[in-house]
Amino acid sequence: MQGTERGGSSSTGDIGARKSDHLDIVLAPSLASQRAASGFARVVFEHVALPELSLAEIDLSTEFLGRRLRAPLLISSMTGGPERAARINAHLAEAAEELGIALAVGSQRIALEGRASGGLDRSLRRLAPSIPILANVGGAQLVLGYGRDEAERAVDMIGADALIIHLNPLQEALQEGGDTDWRGVLAAIEALVAVLSVPVVVKEVGAGISGAIARRLVDAGVHAVDVAGAGGTSWAAVEAERTSDPARRDTALLFAGWGIPTADAILGVRQACPEALLIGSGGIANGLDVARAIRLGADLAGQAAAGLASADHSAEATALHFRTVIDQLRVACFCTGSADLAALRQARLVETPATG
Numbered sequence: 001m002q003g004t005e006r007g008g009s010s011s012t013g014d015i016g017a018r019k020s021d022h023l024d025i026v027l028a029p030s031l032a033s034q035r036a037a038s039g040f041a042r043v044v045f046e047h048v049a050l051p052e053l054s055l056a057e058i059d060l061s062t063e064f065l066g067r068r069l070r071a072p073l074l075i076s077s078m079t080g081g082p083e084r085a086a087r088i089n090a091h092l093a094e095a096a097e098e099l100g101i102a103l104a105v106g107s108q109r110i111a112l113e114g115r116a117s118g119g120l121d122r123s124l125r126r127l128a129p130s131i132p133i134l135a136n137v138g139g140a141q142l143v144l145g146y147g148r149d150e151a152e153r154a155v156d157m158i159g160a161d162a163l164i165i166h167l168n169p170l171q172e173a174l175q176e177g178g179d180t181d182w183r184g185v186l187a188a189i190e191a192l193v194a195v196l197s198v199p200v201v202v203k204e205v206g207a208g209i210s211g212a213i214a215r216r217l218v219d220a221g222v223h224a225v226d227v228a229g230a231g232g233t234s235w236a237a238v239e240a241e242r243t244s245d246p247a248r249r250d251t252a253l254l255f256a257g258w259g260i261p262t263a264d265a266i267l268g269v270r271q272a273c274p275e276a277l278l279i280g281s282g283g284i285a286n287g288l289d290v291a292r293a294i295r296l297g298a299d300l301a302g303q304a305a306a307g308l309a310s311a312d313h314s315a316e317a318t319a320l321h322f323r324t325v326i327d328q329l330r331v332a333c334f335c336t337g338s339a340d341l342a343a344l345r346q347a348r349l350v351e352t353p354a355t356g
């Protein structure tokens with residue numbers, strides 16, 4: 001994600017160091033206790049004792065950005081600081097290609113402005129020729145000088161099928177030197193959507209997108225909304241961990257549980273935008289959460305932090321991690337008697353979430 005001093009005085013090296021801090025903090029177990037609830041625990045499927053299906057024949061495939069996915073899964077955007085990012089991105093790309101799932105890269109700001117590509121070049125597409133790859137820039141950058149050229153370069157650099165614009169106002173507000181003038185971001189998104197050569201996806205980064213905001217984004221021409229709700233990675237908690245300033249830490253901690261729980265965000269966006277392509281993410285811990293997100297109205301689910309440790313390790317570990325998530329989703333389909341994702345969307349729930 002982004003975060004510059006106003007006037008662009010922060011160097012690419014500073015951003016790289018911050019991204020590396022982010023990785024270490026997200027990988028540390030201490031953050032888990034500060035999580036908000038995703039709301040998925042309230043989504044309980046009714047067990048089907050007679051599925052009348054073959055587990056192996058359950059069809060998890062779906063269409064995304066004109067390509068066929070073998071499972072409705074997106075590896076969500078993660079940046080990592082130049083030295084580690086290249087390795088992590090390669091592992092993610094190899095695993096995504098092997099499994100036939102989509103891959104979103106982290107913010108390309110360092111690659112666009114600095115010298116280090118962090119693996120964000122055409123090598124990514126060579127590792128993953130058949131899956132949807134999504135480029136990534138920050139919404140705040142769109143009012144700080146980024147326009148069509150930068151967006152096209154971000155897409156082109158990795159041969160992407162779509163561009164993600166991430167919205168992270170909470171993180172920017174809490175981060176030292178964050179980009180805190182967000183006037184004009186929606187208009188800039190609308191202007192970019194009108195001229196960009198690929199579809200635009202807008203996501204949050206862990207605080208969620210409401211139905212009303214999603215409606216404005218879709219009306220502005222955005223192709224898909226990724227709620228990235230509360231319940232997983234909390235950037236307020238990450239910033240609290242990073243800062244050495246006690247007052248800044250107190251403020252960051254105050255907002256550690258802030259945001260729209262992912263389950264509520266999915267329901268809200270689906271209600272406000274029945275026609276929109278919707279990605280459910282934020283605190284997707286396993287394949288059962290993927291099933292829950294889809295049951296609540298998501299077209300696919302995205303996962304970031306839970307896959308990070310495996311991506312830091314190897315392509316094999318990454319593939320094993322996401323294969324396990326897919327296997328868990330398949331079991332959820334089996335035990336709800338769902339032959340495919342359309343059937344899963346109709347599966348009976350024991351408890352209905354309050355807003356459902």
Ligand SMILES: Cc1cc2nc3c(=O)[nH]c(=O)nc-3n(C[C@H](O)[C@H](O)[C@H](O)COP(=O)(O)O)c2cc1C
Nearest residue numbers: 001077078079106107166205228232233283304305
């Ligand atoms: C280490 C790390 C780096 C991230 N960097 C970015 C980024 O550069 N751009 C972005 O849009 N989101 C970024 N995110 C946010 C994720 O894409 C995702 O929206 C958020 O972490 C919530 O999903 P999760 O609970 O599965 O982690 C990052 C997340 C992590 C864990």
